[in-house]
Amino acid sequence: MGVRLVVIDDHRLLAEALASALKLRGHRVLAAASPAAGAADLVLSRSPEVCLIGTSSPADPGVFETVSRVKRERPAVAVVVLGPVPCPRGIAAAFAAGASGYVRQDERIEGVERAMVKARAGEVAVSPQLLQSAFAELLNPVEEPDDEGSRLLQMLTPREIEVLMRVAEGEDTRLIAAGMSIAPSTARTHVQRVLMKLGVGSRLEAAALAARTGLLDRVTAGSFPSGGSAS
Template identity: 35%
Template sequence: MIRVVVVDDQELVRAGFCALLDADPGIELVGEAGDGLSAVELVRSHRTDVVLMDIRMPGMNGIEATRLIRAMPDPPEVLILTTFDTDENAFDALAAGAAGFLVKDTPPVQLLQAIQAADSGGAVISPATTRRLVDHLVAARMQRDRPVPAGLETLTEREREVLALVARGCSNREIATRLRIAELTTKTHVSRILTKLGLDSRVQAAALAYQTGLVKPGD
């Protein structure tokens, strides 16, 4: 028997999950809670294998509750079930120790399979979330493996600061004001940057700053 706790602040939602679990002969419903703190106390007082955890709840949210539960000796696995399928929620949940991240409209059969998988030590993530996480990992890998153009590593810390401001569209006067240096000194820095990088213009320098990740869109 897989011992399961259901945590959700909406009574109707909890009732639906509990009815589904009660109908499965391989699952024992240990109890239910309407907030994170009650969930932590329930798990501490009852032997539990898997916790179905909502995120947005009054008082302690599901992420913090997951973190506390996973810090217990011999903790149960936690499956996050949420309406808010965002990258931030997914990353926070997995970082807190959750074994899975699913949306609440997951079909009943798949939810039961997810509980079994979590109890067996597996990880379960909804397909849409998995795709986004993979995209993030690929983007991070590409950024990490991107070769550094010849000369970029020779820039001084000050020259990198100047290059970053050039990429943000700052004029020499604006750069001088921000860095509290003379405008002539700024011109010298820009000239040296172009020479070291083998570039012909500030536009090329700005493009290179974005391509190498020195400056990111939105910075």
Template identity: 30%
Template sequence: MTRVEIVDDHFLFADALGSVIRQLEGYEVVGIAQSGAQAVSIARTARPDVILLDYHLPGYDAADLIPRLRQLSPEARIVVLTSDTTDATLMRGLRAGVDGYLTKERALDDVLDALSKVAAGERYLTDEQVARTRALSGEGTGEALTERELEVLRLLSQGKESQAIADELTISANTVRTHLQNIFSKLGVHSKLEAVTAASSRGLL
């Protein structure tokens, strides 16, 4: 029997999902949490096999909560299920070590497919997410762009110069130049124009 914990502050959504999972053969819903504190409590007592985790919870982000859940249930597989479709959140979730990642716009069948695969020890990402993570990793050094580097890129694509970017982000112009050097290295480019072109072609803007 696969023990499932659902963590989502929208109770109607979580309860409806729990009702569907309870009807599946071989699955048991051991708890529904609406906060990070409740998620920790259920993980401690129920030792779930799979945790379906909303990324944004009151007072918590999944990236902060996942290490605690891993500590309490080392064998648990964690799937982020979120309405946040931004690249930054996707990359934070993957860096936190999630076993699956889905947005809530996906069909129910996709959610159940992810649950089945993750419970079986596989990792679950959609083809689109795989493509996005490859794009975010760049073709230069292979390192992923940070959230601040993505912010700099977006402002750069709007035609803003280094000082204007610095003013908007409340950082120094020297710091902006350092970010640009890192962006060039990670994307394998040599100019601002090339950086914007490469970022646009990879779906980062």
């Protein structure tokens, strides 16, 4: 039996992509949105069985205010967080706010589905391995390496970063070419080069990676030259 749910993510594109995938698997998605002042109101008005909340920064102060309010006003709604790993403080904050589960953001759709079903049944939806890794990092903190967003910026040329940003905005090859004043064939080549460098197989995966690593927030309009190196 399908789950009635609301999907929320830092980036609307990802919320809608996840919602579409779950609809295809027989679940009833009541709404898909990016968080805003009305995110909690949206969940409360729809009264789903499960609310999926995706975030790229679970350790930030106040990020789980929606979870707290939903659990306070609709205790029957199970909340499952999709977030980065390892992030022990984020995992702790999610459960402290009332979440029923925490799933790593790169989990396969089957894993997300299992977590939803467990949370709806009143069970805690988090893998033992995830808890072990979180506890291990809390007990033995290590120096933070350069973040993934910085690594991606160093891998890509300015032109490729612009292409990635346009892909993340949902632009197709024709729009990318028009926006960058290049031929469609050149735009297609740039897109393929970006996918190859990022090690992903589709535009959706590239957009998801950019969003989850904070690259979309880091790179704003005008922060890279649109006429940068095409190499």
